[in-house]
Amino acid sequence: MLAGSRQIDTSGDPCEPVPWFWVTCTGDGGYFTHISEINLGNQGLDGSFTNDLSFSSYNVFDLSNNSLHGAVPSFLGNIATFKLDLSSNNFSGPIPIFIVDPTLPESEVPSGSQIQFLNLSSNSMSGNLTDISGNFPYLKALNLSGNHFSGPVPLFYGNTTPEVIDLSSNCLSGGISELLMMINFRIKTSPGPRQSLKTLRLGDNNLSGTVPDEIWSSELQLETVDLYSNNFTAVDLTTWFQSLVAGGFSGKQKVNLLNNPIERVIIRDDIVNLKSGLESKTDVEMWNILSNSEGYIVFGGNKWCNSSDLSRARILKNYLCRPSENDDYYSVPPKGPDNTSIIIGGAVSGSVFLVIASILLIFLGRMWRRVKDLRQLQAELEKEDVRPPFYKYEELRAATKNFSDENELGRGGFGAVYKAELTDRSILAVKLLFPTEQSMTDFLKETVVITGIKHRHLIQLKGCCVRDKKRMLVYEFAENGNLVQALWGNERSFILTWAQRLKICIGVAKGLSYLHEELQPRIIHRDIKPHNILLDKDWNAKIADFGLARTMQGDEWTQATTIGGTMGYVSPEYSTEGLITEKLDVYSYGILVLEIVSGRKCLDPSASAEEFYLRNWAFKLHRESCLSSMAEKTLIESVPAQEIESLLKIALLCVQETHEKRPSMSEVVIMLTGNSSLATDIMNELCEQQQVSYDGLFETSTTNEVNGTEEKEKYVLLALTSFSHTNSRAE
CATH class of the missing domain: 3.80.10.10 (Ribonuclease Inhibitor)
Incomplete structure (x- = not known):
């Protein structure tokens, strides 16, 4: 059958x-x-x-x-x-x-x-x-x-x-x-x-x-x-x-x-x-x-x-023009012929009347501020062609059980994320942002930008919500959590297969390639790490959290006045000079791949001195011709060493010291997805342009220039051949 x-x-x-x-x-x-x-x-x-x-x-x-x-x-x-x-x-x-x-x-x-x-x-x-x-x-x-x-x-x-x-x-x-x-x-x-x-x-x-x-x-x-x-x-x-x-x-x-x-x-x-x-x-x-x-x-x-x-x-x-069928289109309830007047009788004492009046004034003041905020939101959004759907605060509060600890999925540098189950049984993720000095106009502009970004490997923004000083972003829900939970979670009931890991690596690469080269204006994420890689029910990777993202208007590079990102994932030129290019994300991606394959964190205080920083340990193992030994034990036992080394060597290309020597994310995608003809051209060009970097990558204390060249050619073949027959497992 x-x-x-x-x-x-x-x-x-x-x-x-x-x-x-x-x-x-x-x-x-x-x-x-x-x-x-x-x-x-x-x-x-x-x-x-x-x-x-x-x-x-x-x-x-x-x-x-x-x-x-x-x-x-x-x-x-x-x-x-x-x-x-x-x-x-x-x-x-x-x-x-x-x-x-x-x-x-x-x-x-x-x-x-x-x-x-x-x-x-x-x-x-x-x-x-x-x-x-x-x-x-x-x-x-x-x-x-x-x-x-x-x-x-x-x-x-x-x-x-x-x-x-x-x-x-x-x-x-x-x-x-x-x-x-x-x-x-x-x-x-x-x-x-x-x-x-x-x-x-x-x-x-x-x-x-x-x-x-x-x-x-x-x-x-x-x-x-x-x-x-x-x-x-x-x-x-x-x-x-x-x-x-x-x-x-x-x-x-x-x-x-x-x-x-x-x-x-x-x-x-x-x-x-x-x-x-x-x-x-x-x-x-x-x-x-x-x-x-x-x-x-x-x-x-x-x-x-x-x-x-x-x-x-x-x-x-x-x-x-509502952003959804549930949105209010008449923010002030209509005053119809059936409305009745509230008559306060003369029997009510003056003191009671004053208390009621005070409460009423406070209530009306709050309502007026909310109406004013709502009008400001509407005025700002009128300027945009694409408008993010607005959710009612009461709806999100009920869906998250009043933002309870029970519904909290995690928290990062910009806010806490909660699981929200709406009345129609749909499940979303609500990020309650921490208070900032950001203006409402800037918040809405960023929300509009993110709303317009749609890609299979980018988490989709479904809408937003504003109540007083609270600001919320509503995203699609990722059933399998984030990559941290998949790799190191306390409740991890299984270990990711090689096919799943490869699928995640390819997905993140495609998402970054879209941000860097297909989107206008281009976006540099600046904080690629396992916390920001979400996984849907089919283990498709989705890049999340654009809180540090920087749009690029055609300039090849720019400089940051303050350094963001996460220690261990930040590239050398960014941490020392504040230099921002797409190669910053390429570096972080390389570190991410090393973690996915090894099952170890990029900085491990419990490890020995030579294994403390995952990147340096990977280069050491490569010089000793045992790079595949850094893979998680289950992979070493079930996956050919050549396949493991191929993926790890692409990661090493991404984490080279000098940013000009790193490949672009579109080149990484081509190398991963096995277009052997085009990938060969890319790898040959990288070899020609990156002699210093490749010599550094493959040098040992006893190799001479000839041996180094032979090793490079061997690496090119290894990096290209394995993926042509393994990608079907991941895609």
């Missing part, structure tokens, strides 16, 4: 007397007669499908959360008649033809055409989706998210109209008008009731153009539409605006358009009257209409929100 897969017990009858743990059997008369479900999810399976797979059909065929790879074969269409789940594996190649070919002859239509749930999400599949076959009249949910599919959004032919379509986090392009028009036409021309699309998730793609007015059609019956993080530049709100003028929106559509460069809101037909109708509503009237709507739309943080369009409909524009 699965080539290379770990063994699952298949001895005896699968159903009698007791079914295997991974099957469900059904039958009549108290006896099991056949297998109805196969559930092998999360069983550590690897390998690929073989062509000799021969199964009857099952109600459920679940192989999710494993490490299966290769192409998804078309014969799987004959297996599941209710649910086929291959999510969270490493499948690659195009989508199976039985899913996308609308011209498939009836004789070749799979027996699984009655399938209701098809999940191929979180794999590495690619190619154009083109169009979805009409061979699935009972399909309720199609999930192809988290792959690398490209091309236009597919159309759904024949009788196939799922209730849920999830194509998020791919590389789809074009618009969505054709898909919505096709589904709407099918509903209108259908002779009887039929299943309709309720959830459409297309976020995190490259879609563009105009978000069509069809989304608001009552006939379409959409309920959830996720279009966040695309490239839409306009949205047609004609139908939605018409319903507001008429007294309220009755639809259930929840539309998320956050992180799109929207420049224009379209109002078709009677544009003057419709706009004037919207702007004629009082704040209270508009607030009542919007607050009573079951659906919503949000698309904050774009050019239109900073324009003067609809500026006279203040509440409506605040509503549309």
Whole structure:
């Protein structure tokens, strides 16, 4: 069935007397007669499908959360008649033809055409989706998210109209008008009731153009539409605006358009009257209409929100431009006709009245300061094209159990980090910053910069919060903590494998390469260390804590007036001269790699004098031709010495004394990921440019110039050959 897969017990009858743990059997008369479900999810399976797979059909065929790879074969269409789940594996190649070919002859239509749930999400599949076959009249949910599919959004032919379509986090392009028009036409021309699309998730793609007015059609019956993080530049709100003028929106559509460069809101037909109708509503009237709507739309943080369009409909524009659906768009509660007056009777004594008045004045003073702070925040953010979402302080306080010690994940030089579980069960990390003299304007500017930085190997900022003098940053949550816990934590229940360590090294290198060379303006982190390397559930490394980060506007170097960073990781030119270049981070990265491989800290007071500083000890072992001996014991026993030495020697390149002699992080990435041709060129150039450094790196008391040259050539070969066949373990 699965080539290379770990063994699952298949001895005896699968159903009698007791079914295997991974099957469900059904039958009549108290006896099991056949297998109805196969559930092998999360069983550590690897390998690929073989062509000799021969199964009857099952109600459920679940192989999710494993490490299966290769192409998804078309014969799987004959297996599941209710649910086929291959999510969270490493499948690659195009989508199976039985899913996308609308011209498939009836004789070749799979027996699984009655399938209701098809999940191929979180794999590495690619190619154009083109169009979805009409061979699935009972399909309720199609999930192809988290792959690398490209091309236009597919159309759904024949009788196939799922209730849920999830194509998020791919590389789809074009618009969505054709898909919505096709589904709407099918509903209108259908002779009887039929299943309709309720959830459409297309976020995190490259879609563009105009978000069509069809989304608001009552006939379409959409309920959830996720279009966040695309490239839409306009949205047609004609139908939605018409319903507001008429007294309220009755639809259930929840539309998320956050992180799109929207420049224009379209109002078709009677544009003057419709706009004037919207702007004629009082704040209270508009607030009542919007607050009573079951659906919503949000698309904050774009050019239109900073324009003067609809500026006279203040509440409506605040509503549309919120950073999330939970944000308040009317900071002062409306004063409606049902409000009652509080009458203080003459029986209240003067002293009691004064006490109440004093308390009231204090309360109003605090409220006024908070309103003033909020207005300052809003004024500052109005100047920015990208706005970080704001979280309510009360929400974060409840989510962190009042910032309790129980929820504290750790603390560093800039603040304490807490685990926060929100009411929707999502988990985030909240950094409560220590008080500083930094102005609100500078804080917001830094937050805006970090919000715009998105990369797989950089921790993502989700938003921020300000209450009085408290400032909080809200980040994505890293399930496996930080690298300190993984390497040396007291509660460490296992030891990182070689593949995991290599994966972490590659991830950090890619993140730094992005900061140094792809981002504009460039960013130098200045404090790369294990505390600032977070690990998600799949052991992907994510660089965190940009508190010391320095942006570079094209200058090759600059000087710091105060020295930050952490002892042991700081480069010589930074600690002695305050010199800041990208090579500062390269040095810290080299120290980090030495720690990851050795399992030892860069400064170890308990070690002998020669082993106290990890960098110096590594150079000593290299001169003695036993560099791999510094690796953690479990690695020495299970990993070829050549592979260990290759990674350690790249680390030694990074920690050379002179910053000009160190490679760039993009060169490190190339050396790590095994592009042998380009890597050879880089290494040869390094050899030519770094004679002094290489002589220092490889010299011994007895080697002459010839032997040194031979040793360098040997090193180049070692550093390039090992990674070409080991990177598949890490990526």
